[in-house]
Amino acid sequence: MNQNGMQYISIKRLPGLLCAWLFPFAALYAQVDTTTYHQLSGVEVVGKVRPSVTRESTPLQVMDKAGIERLGVQDLSEAVKRFSGVTVQDYGGIGGLKTVSVRSLGAKHTAVSYDGVTVTDAQSGQVDISRFSLDNVDMISLSIGQADDIFQTARMYASAGALNIKTSQPVFTDRSCHLKAQVKAGSFGLVNPYLRYEQKLGKCLVATGQVDWLRADGRYPFVIQNEQKEESGKRINSDIQTLRTELNLFSDLGKGGELNLKGYYFDSERGLPGSVILYNDYAKERLWDKNYFVQGYYKKQFESNFSLQVQGKYNYSWNKYVDFNNNYTEGKQEDRHTQREYYISAGGLYTPIEHLSFSLTTDFSVNTLKNNLPACPFPTRYTSLSVLAAQYKDNRLTTTVSILNTFIAEKVKTGDKPSDRKRLSPSVSASWRVLPEQNLRIRASFKDIFRVPTFNDMYYLRIGNTNLKPERATQYNIGMTWGDSPSSALSYLNLSVDGYYNRVRDKIVALPTLYIWKMMNMGEVAISGIDANLSAEISCFDFVSFLLQGNYTWQKAIDITNESAKNYRDQIPYTPRHAGSASLSIQNKWLNVSYLLSCAGDRYSLPQNIKENRIDRYIEQTISVNKEFSLCNFKLRLQGEVLNVGNINYEIIKYYPMPGRSYRILVSCYF
Amino acid sequence: MEKKYLLFALCSLMTMSFISCDNDDDPKPGIPTESSTTGVYFLNAGKLDSNNSTLDYYNPETKDLTTKVFATENGRGLGDTANDMLIYGSKMYIAVNKSATIEVTDLSGKSLKTINPKDESNVPQQPRMLTAAGGNVYVTLFDGHLACIDTTSMEIVKKVKVGPNPEGVCELNGKLYVANSGGYNLVQDSTLSVVDMNTFEEVEKIVVTINPKTIQKDDKGNLYVLSLGNWGDIGNELQRLNVATGDREVIAANSQIVSTLCNDKIYIYSAKQENWVVTGYDFKVYDIEKGKIEEKSFITDGTKVENTYCMSSDPVTGNVYIGTSDYTSTGDMFIFSAEGKLVNQVALSGLNPMGAYFLTTQK
16 A cells, blocks of 8 residues: 555645545545546546545445544444444444444444445344454445445345445556555454565456454453442453455456456354343353355446446355353254355446436345254245436436335245245435535435345244345435535535434334244334534645544434334434544644544433433543654554543443453554 | 331241241241231343343332332342242342342342352353242252252252253142253253152152243142243143142143132133234133133223233232233233232333232231
């Protein structure tokens, strides 16, 4: 990344450079909507497109490599927590499950894509984002509703929100190979070495390979309140060890198109500390994961107005869960699950006239599950998704209409199978620049989408229910964005405010029927809220710049399932009314400093909004400092962080306490 | 609260008068007839992994409910998933399943001792259900044991291995009957372990309907065993087991059954489910003398009780306590007279009420 970094520094000093639309290395949040991006001449554009967030007709939030480095975040969940309208359900610690829920719709409505292809888990329906490293990430973005990019896989249309992780492509200027070596270390036994090698193999072929290993014992102290008493302890059985490797091939075949291949392998073993149970700290659950996938991407431009894109993936994931407990006659319970996925997506983008484009994309996937549980039905799911989208986009107006057709059939070896599912899901969005000379836009969007029941929902031993209907989510959003670059001192100022209303129907929940739990379609949630984002950069004396970013979310997410229930119209669990985050980074030639703050108001751990279920509000603060040294081609980066500076005891999930004050350092060299 | 202390003093006094017995906590050497109910405790399990078990106290005379008594008395919570409770002599015993503790308290809920059962490898054993007999308290431990607690030292003095995941335990004619649920097994257990009280050894196993949960007895030598079935084709069954003859008869069967035995009657909640949704339910009375279920409904005043979760009965007044839960919100306790008329309905402090437990005094 040194080339990128160098460019970043030099370009920052070009006065009046407003463009972020095509320019990949602009500062974090410097997404100034402009139609004047042709001014870019003279600057090398490396072909990566960074979307303008102010121009989007649905909320889009982006954090790129520069922003990640500037803030000093080292973990994907830490980065995602900087976005508004998002809750990261964090079970604490390095090995703790971390999932992303967009606007209270639940993590199962959020798609996570890794270099364009969605990561799926047909069994649980949600993706643990803690398994991705930030080290090779070039950009992460979060879109709510249907993103404006119509040339995506159909799966990216099939969710209420999407978290996109885009990894770095190497850039070679003078040398044909690069090596990056990095070590992270921190509190609670964290050690994380990382090695990446990039090699140019001729004019049109580039290969990268990387490996990283992480271990931590995660034994952090905590304090929880037990009525009038404080109970303190240490998390136990929270050790983790993971190994990740990735190989990438990028080839530019000129007229033949562009072909990228990726191989990924992940292996981990961890203890599951479970929730803190009063008077009993016994915890002996363990989880082993193995996951590998290969994915390919091919794109070709035909003439000037038609392009084709094909993506495919084979994914294998295996996990073993063991609970050592004297309640089992054998002394333990062991569950093993194997999932496979075969996936292909093909799409075309046709632009018959200027400003108008159409896309048609079809995805087909097969998902299988095997496990050692009794009465495993060995389900196989066949999913066909097709989407037709049309977009009109000029300097002032962007409108997008899409319709997604879903067809799902399932096959089982034993037991009941669900009936085939067919559904049409529309989405509409528009963004309009109100005045030609002012960068003020208003936007509105609508999307109707659903999530299908997961394999666990339908087939899990005893609790699964094959009669489940899909869980539907309807989203409405209306908002405004404004961006300006008032002076050389105030390089930019961006503001966006969105109001939204979501409705979740036929929510899939586990319902007990006196002695046994069963998955049921039982629940309706009405969610209204406001997201506000502000970002600004102030430059002083040519050598110091301040980057300020803040966001705020107000949310009313209430359960309207049953009028006679005690929790009728109560805020749903784990959803704060008020939440926000802010960051300030000071960039200068001596030492870069960042201050990050995130806070959440009171929440409830259970559906009923009573004092006993309340989880107290918290403010978490992190300070990060970093410094880069360059000598010829060699670049050294040193970084240090203090997380949870205030040593605040807080919980995101009740009885899963979060770590107190902790430290992390990073040494990275690149040449 | 003052009233409770009074009660405690009274009970202590009562205990003192029975000092002749070898275990000074044995409450019934002379068998005087019980004649008044002075207080009722409601135990709420809370939600699993939520550390929100609570104990509420109800005064049947003033109809006042005092919530979260254990926390008030002790400055700390009961823990996670209190499963059963027993009032015996001057003490109360609360089995807190997930916390793996047995809280021994005085009659006002003040903890006298916390028992932490552990196996040979020092792994906590989770207590499930309690009974008292012959001056001792017995508790089932979910790892497949029955433990005997000395009521004076408040310690586990002996353990015996029974079947897997034992639930209810009941004493009859010098023997302890333990319901082996085998709930953690792929195929549940279908036996009762019979433990001789003197030798404290398992002497035999009796086969019942799969997944036995609770056991109650009448005074004619019968046990009433509620089995929960296999969560599939076999539903809940309430069986009458004549221990002497070995005869076993199913007296009620349905998708869900909750029952409580009160002197010569058994109150039965029986619900039908289709696709796991309750489509109909009733409350009936089984007459032990006649050996059959009465035609008419128990509730006679038209009160609707949804989401029945537990049932208990006051042996003195004959009142029936029905606890309800929707698993998401705090429960309610409906109190009916023996004639089936609603006496009171109180809002409990916790989710999932496990039952009502009675403080009774002799006149």
